Amino acid sequence: MKTFYWLVKREFWEHKGGFITAPIVAGAIAFVLNAMLIAVGEAHTAMGNFHSNFSRAYEDADLVQAGAVIDGLLYGMTYLVLIVTAIVVFFYCLGALYDDRRDRSILFWKSLPLSDTDTVLSKVASAILVAPAVAVVVGVVTGLMLAIMFAMVGTYHGISIWPLLMQAHPLKVIVNLVLLIPLYAIWALPTVGWLMLCSAWARSKPFLWAIALPLGTGAVIAWMGLMGGVHGISSNYWHYVAGRLLGGLIPGGWLTEASSLAGLDTSNPAAALDKVNLAYHYSTLAQPSLWIGAIAGIAMIAGAIWFRRWRDES
Amino acid sequence: MTAVVTANGLTKRYKSQLALDGASFQIGAGRIVGLIGPNGAGKTTALKAILGLTTFDGHLDVLGLDPRKDRDRLMEQVCFIADVAVLPRWLRVGEAIDFVANTHPRFDRAKCESFLARTKLQPKQRVKQLSKGMIVQLHLALVMSIDAKLLVLDEPTLGLDILYRKQFYQTLLEDYFDEDKTILVTTHQVEEIEHILTDLMFIRDGKIVLDADMEAVGERFAEVLVSADMAAAARELKPLDERQVFGKSIFLFDNVSRPELERLGEVRRPSIGDLFVATMKGTYA
Known part of the structure; x- marks a missing residue:
């Protein structure tokens, strides 16, 4: 366990810029952009409201809705930061088992009593557990800072700051987001597995292989469809194979597998947030396709471990 | 051991x-x-x-x-x-x-x-x-x-x-x-x-062609500085290698008895470098 902790720590030493700095920068940019929008809104109220839900909350003094909007803000900020982290993690996975083979520093790591299984799993854990956790923390903190800023603007318009903030549920949001990480991890397994397999296997240009193989296969299948041989395979292929191999890191991607929500009222944020709850997210676990993807991901990670152990560059 | x-x-x-x-x-x-x-x-x-x-x-x-x-x-x-x-x-x-x-x-x-x-x-x-x-x-x-x-x-x-x-x-x-x-x-x-x-x-x-401790290497291999008139006699003892220096020949022998070599000329311990070159002759040919 101690070794595993240090292995993950090593990944964060190496990828501090991607795992920690990038989400913070993304959060900071989002914060500044929002501040600028508010400033514009305040300067030209005639141009309309940039934060219409807020203005509605102000008008109706409907604090429950305002709280839901703040919660939504925390989710939204985290989503934004998670997208940045997802892009970082995508390229991280492609390089994770390749970069040290290219610069031969793999020989140093292999001179230590570290099992290849631990090494690969520490990279998987960094990609789908620790990096998203960092993104959640950064996202929620940014969201809270934004909420405080909005509340202060609200005070300016005569709405007391504390009751407004008290209507938000930052702890609930954090708990929800943290509890979604395992689902995210399960959903991302095929993508992470595929990228790491390419990373461990390719003698050069893992990026090209990882992209070209699924796209090329898709093109061949589409062509066969056009030739009139097979029908209906192509869209399934893009959805269930190429999509899962390359797009699994997109946060919330599992919702494409969820049954659609009936009666979602976007003009009522509190009720809407209530409906898109953890139970709804986790209902996707009932979909076999999610599990088939996860099993394929685990198999590809096992393949990556095998290549990590035996790939012999000479 | x-x-x-x-x-x-x-x-x-x-x-x-x-x-x-x-x-x-x-x-x-x-x-x-x-x-x-x-x-x-x-x-x-x-x-x-x-x-x-x-x-x-x-x-x-x-x-x-x-x-x-x-x-x-x-x-x-x-x-x-x-x-x-x-x-x-x-x-x-x-x-x-x-x-x-x-x-x-x-x-x-x-x-x-x-x-x-x-x-x-x-x-x-x-x-x-x-x-x-x-x-x-x-x-x-x-x-x-x-x-x-x-x-x-x-x-x-x-x-x-x-x-x-x-x-x-x-x-x-x-x-x-x-x-x-x-x-x-x-x-x-x-x-x-x-x-x-x-x-x-x-x-x-891909094969081990020599495996010996350094002491044995010193006993087994010998380098002899031979003047031109003795060169023919030296060649009969089947040297591993022969090279010319200042009109004399340096022969490298494997497992030839010391007294026999001393009759030919001055006997020295060969450097590993010379031994290596002699052993690997023709590797890249």
């Missing part, structure tokens, strides 16, 4: 060529063995097999373990320096120490810090900021602080200036080597390790 490494019929085939062709050898505890061979002779493949980095056919036993199956356990007892500059460039000196200290059960942190205190290395420095020589100092400090039974060095001083090269082997001898440790080293700079070796192995085309 307890064997640290025992190889029998070690064979490794890459797609087109045979890198190891039934090599058999034994390395005893407390020895410093030089594995010397021309480029492409199978040195690195042999080391890779010992370190469990490649598959192979034949029998190989390292410290009682099969490197293919028990690599993780084996690496607690075996260290290696592949060649210079394999430390990851992003790593900081302090991080390297922290990492090895927390993942290697036989690492002595205090020892490592005292080694590094003798150098100019600073904990905050990244490997990419270090010179080649300093990278090797760091690597050597890490490796020497691990109480391992076998240390494998593959061209450890490649590309270093002579000050670092001398220091490398001197530190290794003075501060690391003892009768419980075994060192296996490959290098092209034969003359620099000649005086520290206890055993010598020549490898050619």
Whole structure:
């Protein structure tokens, strides 16, 4: 366990810029952009409201809705930061088992009593557990800072700051987001597995292989469809194979597998947030396709471990 | 002698060529063995097999373990320096120490810090900021602080200036080597390790062509400086090699009795370099 902790720590030493700095920068940019929008809104109220839900909350003094909007803000900020982290993690996975083979520093790591299984799993854990956790923390903190800023603007318009903030549920949001990480991890397994397999296997240009193989296969299948041989395979292929191999890191991607929500009222944020709850997210676990993807991901990670152990560059 | 490494019929085939062709050898505890061979002779493949980095056919036993199956356990007892500059460039000196200290059960942190205190290395420095020589100092400090039974060095001083090269082997001898440790080293700079070796192995085309301790090498091989009139007599004793220097011929003999050679001229101990050149004649032809 101690070794595993240090292995993950090593990944964060190496990828501090991607795992920690990038989400913070993304959060900071989002914060500044929002501040600028508010400033514009305040300067030209005639141009309309940039934060219409807020203005509605102000008008109706409907604090429950305002709280839901703040919660939504925390989710939204985290989503934004998670997208940045997802892009970082995508390229991280492609390089994770390749970069040290290219610069031969793999020989140093292999001179230590570290099992290849631990090494690969520490990279998987960094990609789908620790990096998203960092993104959640950064996202929620940014969201809270934004909420405080909005509340202060609200005070300016005569709405007391504390009751407004008290209507938000930052702890609930954090708990929800943290509890979604395992689902995210399960959903991302095929993508992470595929990228790491390419990373461990390719003698050069893992990026090209990882992209070209699924796209090329898709093109061949589409062509066969056009030739009139097979029908209906192509869209399934893009959805269930190429999509899962390359797009699994997109946060919330599992919702494409969820049954659609009936009666979602976007003009009522509190009720809407209530409906898109953890139970709804986790209902996707009932979909076999999610599990088939996860099993394929685990198999590809096992393949990556095998290549990590035996790939012999000479 | 307890064997640290025992190889029998070690064979490794890459797609087109045979890198190891039934090599058999034994390395005893407390020895410093030089594995010397021309480029492409199978040195690195042999080391890779010992370190469990490649598959192979034949029998190989390292410290009682099969490197293919028990690599993780084996690496607690075996260290290696592949060649210079394999430390990851992003790593900081302090991080390297922290990492090895927390993942290697036989690492002595205090020892490592005292080694590094003798150098100019600073904990905050990244490997990419270090010179080649300093990278090797760091690597050597890490490796020497691990109480391992076998240390494998593959061209450890490649590309270093002579000050670092001398220091490398001197530190290794003075501060690391003892009768419980075994060192296996490959290098092209034969003359620099000649005086520290206890055993010598020549490898050619994947086969071990010479395997002897240094004492035996001194007894077996002799170099004789022969004047022109005795040259014909010398050739009859089937020398390994003959070269001309200042009108005289230098003959290299294997297993010819001392008195017989002394009749021909002045007898000397051949350098490993000369022995190597004679043994490997025609390798690249």
